[in-house]
Amino acid sequence: MTIDPRTKTGGNLILEVENISLSFGAVRAIVDVSFSVIEGEVLAIIGPNGAGKTSMLNVINGFYHPQEGQIQFGGEVRRQMRPYQAARGGIARTFQNVALFKGMTTLDNIMTGRNLKMNRWATNILSAAFYVGPTRREEMRHREHAERVIDFLEIQAIRKTPVGRLPYGLQKRVELGRALAAEPKLLLLDEPMAGMNLEEKQDMCRYVLDVNDEFGTTVALIEHDMGVVMDISDRVVVLDYGRKIAEGTPDEVKSNQAVIDAYLGTSASSATA
C-alpha cells in the first residue's frame, strides 16, 4: 500500500455531526461527539472496541436516534432520520458482519442496491408482471449499472453464485458493490478490511480509493488496521469510551499522546502497522 494520502483543506462540508450523545439506558455509547466530514475526502474513524464507532455510523445512517445533538447533511439539519431518508439523501453503507441476502445471487444483491433509483411507475408489481416496454428498459438500465459495478469490483465469476456460499472476503466485496450500486454521495464502511489477508486488503483499498477518486464519493470508514488507515485516509477521528479524543491528519493523530495511550500503544509512534 504505497498510495499517498492527499490532504484536503477547505472544500464543502458534506456532513456535520454536532454534540451527539447516545445512551442505551444507563450505558452511554456516545458522549458529546462533534466532527465534520469534508466533501470528497476519506475519513477514518478509529478507536478501541466499544468506543462507539459503529454506533456513530448508525446515528449518521438513521438507525439509532441520539438523545442529544443534531446532524447536518445535504444542507438539512435534523435530530433524527429514518434510514430510508438517509439512503434517499445519498448515504450508503456496509455492515460489520455482512448483511447481504444470503439466498440471493451476487447480481441480485447488487440490484437491490438500485432500489431507490428505480422508477416507481415502471417497476411496480403490475408492470413487472407484464414486463414490456418501459419496464424492460428500466430493468436493462439498472442491470447495466449493476454490471458496471461487478466489472469494477472484478466479481464476474461469482455473478450467479448465492452469496451465502461465498467466502467472507468476497461477501464483503459484494456488500461494497451493493452500496456502490446506489450511487451514494457518502459511503459509510464498517470495518471493510476485517478478516482479509494482505492481498485482499490491497484490493479493497484500491477499490475504495478508486471510488473516491473516480466518482468523487466521500468515504467514512471504521478500520482497525493502522497501515490501511495511515495510507488511505485524509483525516482521522479517534473515539474512546464514547468521546472524541483526537481529530486531524493521520500524522497528527499518530503522534497524539492521548491516542497513543488509549489505543495505539508506544511502538506505533515509530512505525506503521
Place this chain on the structure above:
Amino acid sequence: MSDSQADTMPRRLYRNAQSYPDSPAFAEKYLGIWQTYSWKQTGSEVRALACGLASLGLQRGEMVALIGTNRPQLYWVFFATQSLGAVPVPIYQDGVPAELEFVLNHAGVRFAVVENQEQADKLLEIKEKCPALETIIYSDTKGMRHYSETFLYSYADVQARGRQYDAEHADFFEGELASGQADDVAGIFYTSGTTGDPKGVQLTSANLLGSAEACNAQEGLSSTDRQVNYAPMAWIGDHLFLSLSLSAGACTNCPESQETLRADIKEIGPTMFFAPPAIWEQLLTSITIRMEDASRFNRWLFRHFLAVARRVGLDLLDGKPVGVVDRLHYALGELCIYGPLKNNLGLSHARLAITGGAPLGEDTFMFYRSIGINLKQLYAQTECSAYATLHRNGDARQDTVGPPCKECDVQIAEGGEILVKSPGNFVGYFKNPEATREVMTDDGWLRTGDAGIMTDDGHLKVIDRARDVGALNDGTLFAPQYIENKLKFFPYIREAVAHGNSRDHVTAFINIDLEAVGNYAERIGLSYSGYTDLSQRPEVHDLITKNIAEVNQDLSRDSSLSSSQIRRFLILHKELDADDGELTRTRKIRRATIADRYGSLIEALYSSKKEVAVEASVMLEDGRSSTFNADLRIHDVAITKT
C-alpha cells in the same frame, strides 16, 4: 476479391467482410452479455486502428508488440499492423518484466499495444531499459485516468485519430492493403524455449493462411463454426486457430476472464476446441474428484458406463462395426453419463477437439474419445506454424500423433530425428541466421529436435525430445516424457520429472495436485497448513506410492521398458513454476534448469538417504524473491518383477 488476391491475412479479412458481412467474426462477454462484431464491423474497426497507428508514425516493416489476454481489440491489432506492412509481435501476458525487456529489445519494438493498466505498468517500469519503445496504447481505460505520460494513448483515441486520418488521406488505406505480399512476415512468435533465450520465429501470411486453408479443407470447417480462444495470443496454437477462423469465416469468442472460462465455454458450446494436454488432464482431474463426492449409486453408474465406453466408445467414434446390444448400452450411457458430462464441459457441440504442444497421456486421450469427444492429437512446432501432423477422423490412435496433414510431409532422419515439410515452415529466426541454419536443411525440411518413428501405416510416433532421450546404464531406453505422462494420468499427480539418463535405475520428482490431494485430505480428515505441509505427509506419500506402483506394473509389461520402473521418488515442496524458470510458459519441463537447481535432491534420490533438506527460492508475482526451507522424505517403491 478473388481467392488468389486475398492471400495476405488482412486482405483475407476484407474478403470475409465482403462475402459474409453480417456473420459473427469476434465476440466477447462484456457487462455480462456477449457482444458480437460482424466481419464488416471488424473490417471497419481494423481500418480505424490501422490509420490511427499510421497517424502516430508507424512505418512499414516496424514491429508492434501486443500484450494482453484474448480480446477482440487485441486480435484486431494483428490485422491492423499487417495491413500497414508492419509486423505484430505478441508477448506472453504473464511474463515478468525481464522477459518483456528481452523481446522488446531484441525486436526493436517502437509501438506496444497492451490490454490494461497491469501491462502498461510493466512497460513503464522497463521503458528506460528499452530505448526503442516510444508509444504505448492501452485498451482498457480502468485505472488509467491519472497517467499523464504523453506517449500513452487509449485505443479508442487512436481509432478516433485513425478515422480522421482516413478521411484526410482517402486512398491511403487501400494502397497499403494492396501492397502487402503473401511472403511478407505476418508475425514474429517468440518460442518459450526449453533451453536458452527465446528465438523469434518469423511466419508469413503464406505460412499462416496456407496452413489454415489446408487444415480447413481437411476438417471441413465453415463460417458457421465457433471457437473459444483463451490460450495466450503469443502461443502459436492460438494463432493457428485464429487463422482457421479467418480462413473459414468462423467466429472467435473471447472469454470474460480466466475464472469464468469454464462457464463461458459452456455458454458458447464451441464446435472446435484446442487445448494443451495440461487442460485436458485438469478437466479429467476435476471430473474425477467431483465424482468422489457423489452418491454411491452415481459412482456406480459412472464406473459402469465408463467401462462400457472403454469397450465400445472408441469403435463407435471411429465408425467401426459394433453389435446392437452394445450400441443400445452405449446409447443408455449417453443419456445418463456421457451426454451430461459433455454438456458440463461445454463440449457437446465440439466436432473437432485438438490436443497439442506436448504429449497427452494415452489413458486421458482414450477417456475423451470413449465418451464421444472427437479428440485428436496434433503434432507441430511454432517453426511450422503449428501445422504438421493431425489425426484423421475415424483413425485417432492413442500412441501416435497421426499422419502428416494435407500438404505436409514428414520424414525420419538417420538417428531418429523427425523432419517436417509444411506450408507453415517458417522463413527464419529473427536476427539469428545461424540458429535458422541449424534447424532448416538445405532442401527445406525442418529439424524438429524430436525423436520419432513412422508406423507402417503412415502414422508418426513421437518418442521424446531427441536431446532428452537417453539410456540407463544397462542400455535400456530411457524416455522421460513417456514415464512422466503415465504418472500424470493420476489425478493426484500434477507434474512429474523422471531421472535416469546414465544412471542405474529411474527415480522421479513429483508435484502433487493441490485440488485433488486437498480433496482427499478432507475426506480422510487430514488437516494441513499449505502446499508444502501437505506434500510431506505420510498419508500423501502412501497415496503417491500406490500410483507409482501401478505405473511400474504397467511398465513391467513391456520387456524393453521393464528396467525403467521407478525405484525411488520424492514429492517436491513447491509446484514447478514458469515464473521460476522451471517450466516454459506452455508448461514444458526445463530439464537443465531443474537438474541445476535441484541437483542435491537428485543426488539424494540416488543415494540411500531417507530424507533431504532443501532451501527453496521462489519468485513472487511482483518480481521479488523469497526463500524457505523444507525437509523432503524419500520413498522407495516396489517394482514388479517380470
